[in-house]
Amino acid sequence: MTRAAIDDVLPLWPLQEGLLFQTLYGEEKLDVYVAQILIDLDGPMDAGAMRDSVATLLRRHPNLRASFRYEKLS
Numbered sequence: 001m002t003r004a005a006i007d008d009v010l011p012l013w014p015l016q017e018g019l020l021f022q023t024l025y026g027e028e029k030l031d032v033y034v035a036q037i038l039i040d041l042d043g044p045m046d047a048g049a050m051r052d053s054v055a056t057l058l059r060r061h062p063n064l065r066a067s068f069r070y071e072k073l074s
Contacts, residue, residue: 015032020068 013022023031058065 007065012068016068020070060065 019033023033
C-alpha cells in the first residue's frame with residue numbers, strides 16, 4: 001500500500017474530545033473504547049492477499065484511516 005495524501009484535517013467533535021481526554025487521563029488503565037482481536041490462523045497464509053485485502057478495506061472505509069494527533073501540554 002502506498003502512502004496517500006491527507007484527505008482532510010478536521011477538528012474533534014465534543015464526543016471525540018471526551019474520549020481523548022478519558023484515554024489520556026487514565027494512561028495506565030485499559031482503554032475501554034479500543035477493541036483488539038487476536039486471531040490464530042492454522043495453515044499457510046498468503047501475505048500478499050492479506051495486504052491487498054487490508055488496503056481495499058481502508059480505501060473503501062475512510063473512517064478506518066482516521067487518526068488523532070495531539071500535543072502533550074506540560
